[in-house]
Amino acid sequence: MSSDRTQPVIRVSGVTKAYRLYNSKADRAAELFLPFGRKRHHLHYALRDFSFEVAKGESIGIIGRNGSGKSTLLKIIAGVLTATSGEVSLHGRVASLLELGAGFNPEMTGRENVYFQGALLGLGSREMEKRVAEILEFADIGEFIEQPVKTYSSGMFVRLAFAVSIHVDPEVLIVDEALAVGDVRFQKKCVDWMKRFQQRGGTILFVSHDIFTVKAFCNRLVLIDEGKLEAIGDPDTVANRYYQIMFPKASPSTTAAGDEVQEIRQELAEMPELQDEDDGHWFEPDMSDGQRQWGGGAASIARLRVGGVRAPNLFAWQDSILFDVVVRWNRGEVRRLCAEYHVQPRLLVGFRLENTKGFVLTNFTNATQADNGFDLLASGVSECRVRCRIAPLKLAAGNYFFTPGLAVGTVDHLHPVMEYTNLVHLHCDTSRQVLGQMQLDYEIAFSATAAGAEAGAAIATAS
Ligand SMILES: Nc1ncnc2c1ncn2[C@@H]1O[C@H](COP(=O)(O)OP(=O)(O)OP(=O)(O)O)[C@@H](O)[C@H]1O
Numbered sequence: 312m313s314s315d316r317t318q319p320v321i322r323v324s325g326v327t328k329a330y331r332l333y334n335s336k337a338d339r340a341a342e343l344f345l346p347f348g349r350k351r352h353h354l355h356y357a358l359r360d361f362s363f364e365v366a367k368g369e370s371i372g373i374i375g376r377n378g379s380g381k382s383t384l385l386k387i388i389a390g391v392l393t394a395t396s397g398e399v400s401l402h403g404r405v406a407s408l409l410e411l412g413a414g415f416n417p418e419m420t421g422r423e424n425v426y427f428q429g430a431l432l433g434l435g436s437r438e439m440e441k442r443v444a445e446i447l448e449f450a451d452i453g454e455f456i457e458q459p460v461k462t463y464s465s466g467m468f469v470r471l472a473f474a475v476s477i478h479v480d481p482e483v484l485i486v487d488e489a490l491a492v493g494d495v496r497f498q499k500k501c502v503d504w505m506k507r508f509q510q511r512g513g514t515i516l517f518v519s520h521d522i523f524t525v526k527a528f529c530n531r532l533v534l535i536d537e538g539k540l541e542a543i544g545d546p547d548t549v550a551n552r553y554y555q556i557m558f559p560k561a562s563p564s565t566t567a568a569g570d571e572v573q574e575i576r577q578e579l580a581e582m583p584e585l586q587d588e589d590d591g592h593w594f595e596p597d598m599s600d601g602q603r604q605w606g607g608g609a610a611s612i613a614r615l616r617v618g619g620v621r622a623p624n625l626f627a628w629q630d631s632i633l634f635d636v637v638v639r640w641n642r643g644e645v646r647r648l649c650a651e652y653h654v655q656p657r658l659l660v661g662f663r664l665e666n667t668k669g670f671v672l673t674n675f676t677n678a679t680q681a682d683n684g685f686d687l688l689a690s691g692v693s694e695c696r697v698r699c700r701i702a703p704l705k706l707a708a709g710n711y712f713f714t715p716g717l718a719v720g721t722v723d724h725l726h727p728v729m730e731y732t733n734l735v736h737l738h739c740d741t742s743r744q745v746l747g748q749m750q751l752d753y754e755i756a757f758s759a760t761a762a763g764a765e766a767g768a769a770i771a772t773a774s
Pocket residue numbers: 330331355356357375376377378379380381382383384
């Protein structure tokens with residue numbers, strides 16, 4: 312592969328893809344048989360006047376919400392779909408991993424399929440033997456290679472198909488999320504292969520919803536929204552634009568509630584244990600998401616705002632996150648619940664932190680603190696404000712969910728009332744390498760023992 316990075320390997324010029332949509336099968340048939348009659352379809356644009364270029368050796372990540380047009384774009388570039396208008400030019404041998412295994416015969420064994428694909432590529436017998444050995448080693452599906460591929464699990468199928476696709480010495484690799492079917496070890500193997508491919512000067516087009524992986528892997532990102540090029544450029548800027556599109560509801564609170572933010576900052580500053588040094592932004596999730604109740608409406612969260620973030624839903628290593636929560640309760644319901652479950656009329660508030668796999672990393676609640684909750688039946692109040700600050704958050708890059716919950720009672724004896732499952736989604740954007748998912752604050756100290764000091768001295772003398 313040459314290192315000429317100036318020449319575009321892929322040029323997409325004004326590509327539009329429109330699908331005809333019909334309200335019924337009858338409309339479709341009528342238009343087929345009466346081509347000059349009344350039009351019975353409307354056009355749905357998967358891509359509109361889309362243009363961009365990819366230079367040799369670039370790795371481009373394509374991101375966007377579901378249905379934005381990513382796969383359509385890749386398929387048109389890979390030549391498996393025709394554009395309605397516009398042009399695509401592509402230079403170099405392409406390995407398209409979009410329709411992995413599309414050429415496989417399900418009745419033939421894995422090995423027979425590999426030979427068959429090699430024959431289609433016109434490989435001679437010596438070249439074929441060498442390639443087949445490499446492919447089988449990469450796919451690593453053991454004795455299943457002698458079984459018909461129709462008996463394969465989806466993961467096995469992808470392993471073999473990926474191995475076949477990449478062994479044609481491609482110059483351009485077009486990948487979507489098909490690889491996600493493979494197990495973690497195989498995914499790692501594919502990523503390692505792709506990194507070596509990058510180092511050799513290969514060009515990659517990569518569609519994924521995993522923004523962290525795309526950012527780590529690609530030198531530029533392309534953001535598609537409703538079939539249009541929304542942004543192209545450096546990964547951080549484009550990823551931030553993507554978050555703005557994905558969480559539009561969350562945005563206004565970051566700017567609109569300026570006075571109120573000031574007010575809260577003032578209050579926080581007066582609370583010594585909640586000093587808030589970082590300006591940050593605020594956003595407000597939709598409280599109707601994820602509600603589960605056990606307390607017959609005794610208490611609920613009227614409003615929750617998340618502060619200290621870089622942008623809605625986005626924070627970075629060591630940021631301190633603030634939760635500003637307004638809780639309301641119904642005094643009659645609280646009395647009823649306390650009588651039924653024999654619990655004290657005190658409010659407990661907690662947050663559970665989970666990763667995307669649903670693994671609970673930790674939780675924090677005032678139930679472990681000495682004050683033992685807020686008195687719900689004190690002096691005619693039926694609303695209070697709760698502030699919580701976590702500082703500093705040392706989480707590995709990725710997505711996290713906070714579930715706020717309310718309970719009535721005391722540490723020893725409580726009854727859960729409400730939970731807002733996965734209400735707050737936060738993405739941690741950091742290049743910091745963390746072994747595991749989070750880092751705790753800790754200290755490690757050394758001190759020489761008498762015997763150790765002697766040994767040290769002996770070693771020092773010997774060297
Ligand atoms: N064969 C088809 N007929 C009609 N509409 C289609 C067809 N294929 C795709 N579309 C529409 O084109 C739009 C873009 O689809 P596309 O699959 O490219 O989106 P995507 O960004 O890859 O989505 P996802 O992230 O969900 O995979 C969608 O609105 C989809 O419904």
